[in-house]
Amino acid sequence: MRRITPAGPEHGQAIAIAVERLREARTLLRQAGARQAASAAGKAISSAEGAARHVQHRIRRTTQ
Structure with a gap:
């Protein structure tokens, strides 16, 4: 298995x-009416939430 x-918790807090x-x-x-930019921000949120799940797994695996 890969290493x-x-x-640490600071990584989770940053995300x-x-x-x-x-x-x-x-x-x-x-509010500014920038629909496409708002949509792009929504995609970035989804990506960041995935990163949060990933870092939570890393925290669990490295603190055991």
Whole structure:
């Protein structure tokens, strides 16, 4: 099995902050009428949420 790069809680917190800010940006883009940019922000949110799941797995695996 491949070795997993260690991750700590600070990595999870950083991603959570990024997701929160992306959501704020998407809301502002919608208010500004920038539909395509808001859609792109939504895709970025999905990607960041996937990264959050990934880092949570890394945290679980490296703290056992």
